[in-house]
Every structure is written in structure tokens, then in C-alpha cells.
Amino acid sequence: MSDSRQLAFVALRQIYQRGAYTDVALDRVLHDGDLDLADRGLLSELVYGVVRRARSLDALIDQLGKKKARQQPPDLRAILHLGLYQLRYLDRVPDSAAVNTSVELAKNNGLKRLAGVVNGILRQYSRLAEEGDPLVLPEDAIARLGILHSYPDWIVQLWVEQFGTEEAERLGKWFNQPPSLDLRVNPLNATLEDVERALNEENNSRFDLTRVPPLPQALRLKGKTGAIAQLPGFKQGWWTVQDSSAQLVVHLLDPQPGEVIIDACAAPGGKTTHIAELMRDRGTIWARDRAEKRLRKVRANAQRLQLQSIQLSPGDSCDCPPFHQTADRVLVDAPCSGLGTLHRHPDIRWRQTPEKLDELTTLQNQLLSQTALWVKPGGILVYATCTLNPAENETLIQSFLDTHADWTIEFPSAKSIATPFASPDGWIKVLPTQHHMDGFFMVKLKKSL
Numbered sequence: 246m247s248d249s250r251q252l253a254f255v256a257l258r259q260i261y262q263r264g265a266y267t268d269v270a271l272d273r274v275l276h277d278g279d280l281d282l283a284d285r286g287l288l289s290e291l292v293y294g295v296v297r298r299a300r301s302l303d304a305l306i307d308q309l310g311k312k313k314a315r316q317q318p319p320d321l322r323a324i325l326h327l328g329l330y331q332l333r334y335l336d337r338v339p340d341s342a343a344v345n346t347s348v349e350l351a352k353n354n355g356l357k358r359l360a361g362v363v364n365g366i367l368r369q370y371s372r373l374a375e376e377g378d379p380l381v382l383p384e385d386a387i388a389r390l391g392i393l394h395s396y397p398d399w400i401v402q403l404w405v406e407q408f409g410t411e412e413a414e415r416l417g418k419w420f421n422q423p424p425s426l427d428l429r430v431n432p433l434n435a436t437l438e439d440v441e442r443a444l445n446e447e448n449n450s451r452f453d454l455t456r457v458p459p460l461p462q463a464l465r466l467k468g469k470t471g472a473i474a475q476l477p478g479f480k481q482g483w484w485t486v487q488d489s490s491a492q493l494v495v496h497l498l499d500p501q502p503g504e505v506i507i508d509a510c511a512a513p514g515g516k517t518t519h520i521a522e523l524m525r526d527r528g529t530i531w532a533r534d535r536a537e538k539r540l541r542k543v544r545a546n547a548q549r550l551q552l553q554s555i556q557l558s559p560g561d562s563c564d565c566p567p568f569h570q571t572a573d574r575v576l577v578d579a580p581c582s583g584l585g586t587l588h589r590h591p592d593i594r595w596r597q598t599p600e601k602l603d604e605l606t607t608l609q610n611q612l613l614s615q616t617a618l619w620v621k622p623g624g625i626l627v628y629a630t631c632t633l634n635p636a637e638n639e640t641l642i643q644s645f646l647d648t649h650a651d652w653t654i655e656f657p658s659a660k661s662i663a664t665p666f667a668s669p670d671g672w673i674k675v676l677p678t679q680h681h682m683d684g685f686f687m688v689k690l691k692k693s694l
Contacts, residue, residue: 249284250327250346252277253291254354257323260296260592267296267592282451282469290423294334295326297421297591300395301380302326305333308381309366321359324350328367332374340371390414394421396594400584403634408676415678416633420587426466426473427457427682428484429492429515431522431550435483440464443477457489457682459662460496462522465489482550487515490585490631490675490685494578495519497663497673497689498627502527504573509562509616512539514546514555516578521552530554531572535561563611571621579609581630581637585677585684606636613645617652623694625655629687638686639672645690655691663687 252274259265259273271292280288295302303314306325314322328347331338344367351360373379382389387405391398394417404413430440437456441464444454452468464484470476478484500506500520511517511532520530532543537559547555562577582602583593613628620626630637646652654671657663666673666680672688 249278249280249288250291250350251353252280252288253295253327254320254323254350256288256292257295257326258320260292261323262319267293267590282471286469290335291327291330293423293591295323295330296595297588298330298334298395299326299595300392300397301333302329302395304392305329305370305380306366308379309369310362318356318359320354321351321356321362324354324356324363325366328363329370332367332370333380344368344371386410390417394418396587399599400594400597403584407633407635412678416676419677422588424588426470426486427488427492428464428466429487429519430462430464430484431482431518432462433522433526434481434551435478437462437464440478440483443483447477459665460489460492461662463489463492480549485515485518485546485550487519488589488683490680490682491515492519493663493666493673493675493682493685494576494627494629494687495523496661497629497657497687498574498576498625499658499661500524500528500574504528505531505570507531507533507558507572507575507616507619509533509575509577509612509619510579511543512536514543516576517543517555518546518550518552520576521547521554522550524554526552526554528554529556531556531558533558533560533562535559563608563615572619572624573621574625574627575616575620577612577616577626577628579612579628579630579637581605581609581632582634584632584634585675585686586631588677589683602634602636606641609637609641610644613641614649617645617649617690617692620692622692624692626652626690626692627687628690629685631683631685633674633676633684633686638674639670642672642688642690651693652690653693655689657689 256270256274259270260267306314324347328343331343332340347367348360348364351363370379382392387398387401390401396417401413404416430437452466452470455465457463457465495516500523502524506520508517512534517530517532532555534540540557540559582597582605583590587594617626656671657667675682675685677684
């Protein structure tokens, strides 16, 4: 199949009606389709964009249609989402093309009798857009931001309480941008300059390549990269894909050659392999994860990067017995709500709920208390999440410190790459609008002698 809009409709049907994750549904239709690079880009833009903007698009259907969005037949709602998304958010698609292709989608997918509804709603939007924004917003500040930028009210409320209304709006806009692709160069196999040179020779102006200071191993690609595994240096183990915020976590951990390190939630292995690289592959790293299948990804990544110091350790870090030896350092990259990665995983905003966050904090508390037992006196534990939710971050850490008198926050050293990011309290909160990375929280804890 070579029609990017038809494939986008198929993916959205899987996401909306079968609960598929956005990336999984998109990968499936990309595999089944036969698209050139430009059409693959349009397909990805449509699928990710529609999922991100679902609340805004539903609000438009509510205002323009005779039935509310949730009362529409599911396939019709998906087609209207595709058409309205193109009209509202894609400048390079002519209005006539957005309308006509959406009408054809209805006719070709068993909705011929509703093609007129599609045509009427989309043309009505186009007429209204000539006079101003057709999207009518409520006066309530939280609901206004939620509908305008397409987030549940509770996420907007969370941001407003922490950062204020203006920063909440900036975050809403930031998380609706397509993500960049960050690479982490493996210094045991290549230099930053080696990778830059190889990628620039391959580039042909498809993407922009920049460094990400102060991170010494990070490169950022923006644009059409094509298949990641086909880029120069991937098969040779010169680099791996990892967001800059995640790279910062291991610099805060500061692993040293010859140490024993435990990565308590290791899969798929991005931070585990980074630990090995910074240790110059000398020492022992125990990669633990409760899902043995996921640990295979750790092994595959370690093999591709040619790392020998990583040992796999299947098991749930919340209730496993202690290791046979205590560790110099432990990394707890905790399961979390993922609210710092909404641009990469747009469906998180619709899948998470305040009730699920309460369950997560219980799990995180258990995980932190258990893994603290694995650290030797004078040793280090780094706790990290990819969320901006205080209950999973600052509040949780303060609660841990209140009940564990032998632990304190350890500020990053003066020479650490992480130092400029540290707050006066010692922990680090990476704010995407300021640092241009995924939203992250991390803190370095030290056990008394």
C-alpha cells in the first residue's frame, strides 16, 4: 500500500479501537506499506500529530458537527481527525487536498453515506478559519490550555501548580513538537569527530547535525534520518540512540573503572551500556530487570557496542534477595509516569491517570527502599525518572530521607557535567523548555560510612 493517508487511518484505527501504542501501530503500517521517504514522513506526522492533538480535534468536531466527537462512529471520528489535523496544523497541505483526500478515505473505508458529513465539517472549518481561529475556548484557564494544546486538565493543573500558567503553556507547546533524535557516541569505539564526519558524508542535506553541550558524547539529528540502523556507525557500535537527559543521569552517577555497579531497572540497556562506556568497560555491571525477555535487548545492545563488563540478572528489584556483594553504586531508573517524554510518546497523556500515578509512587517507594540495601557504606545511589511529577520525584525523595537517617543528598562534584543543572537542594530537574531535552528528574544519594 502506498497511500500515506490510508495507512495513517489504519494506524489510528488500531490506536483508537484496539488500544495499540502509537509507535507500535506506526511501525506495523510502515512495514506493510511501500512508501518513499517523503510519504513516510507524512505518515509519521499524521499519526503522531493526530494522537497528540486528539482533544483539540475532538473539541472542533463537538463545535462543528451535529454529534459530539465521542458519539461519532469510530472510523468517522478518525477520518475527521486526519482532515482537521491537516487543515489546522499542516501549512504545506492545501485545504482542498486535506478535504478531498478525507472524503475519499470515507468512501474507500465503508463510510460512503457519511462522506458528505466529512466534506461539510471540513469545509465549514476552512470557511471559519478565513475569519479567525474556529476553535472556541472556555474561559477557565486550565480547560483553555488543555483544549488549546490537547492535554487532560489534570496534567495542565500539575504544570500550573509547579511552574505557573505561562510556563505551563510553554510546556504544552514544547511537548507537541516532533522530537529530535539524540545519539550517544561510544568513546571506546569512535570519537565524536569520527561520527560527525561519517554522518555528514551520508547526510545529503536530509538532516541537521549538531553537538549538545555540555554532554561530551551527544549528537542531535533533526530532519529525515531514514532507518536508524542504516546510518553510518550503527552496526559498528560507534553510537546508540539516547536522549541527552538520559545521558546526564549516568554522568551524575559517575561510575569509575573497577567498581561494582547495579542497574536496578536496566532494560533496554541505554544507561547500562553508558555506565560500561564511562568505566572503560572495566569492572562489573549487574543489569537487573524483572522481564527476562527485555534483558535480551540489554544483551543485544551490549554486543553491538562491544561491551564485556555487563552481567544480566533477571529478577524484580522490588522483592529480590540482596546481591552476593554490595555495590559501589546503584542506579534506579524507576518506572514512572513518563510525563517528561510526551513528545516522544504522545499516548501517555491519554493513558496515564492520577490514580495510576498513586500506584506508581507506591512502587517507586518500594524500589528505592529495597535497592538502598544493595549499596555498601559510603556508596552512591542515583534515583531518576523521566517525569515532571513532584510526587514521583522531590516528594518521594524527601520521604525516603525522612525515614532513612543514614542517607543524604550528595551534590555533584565541581567538575561534574551535571553540576550546572543542580538545584540548591541538590537534585536535578531538567525542564524541556529551558534545557531542550526530555523532562527528567535525578538525584544522587550517599550512604553514610
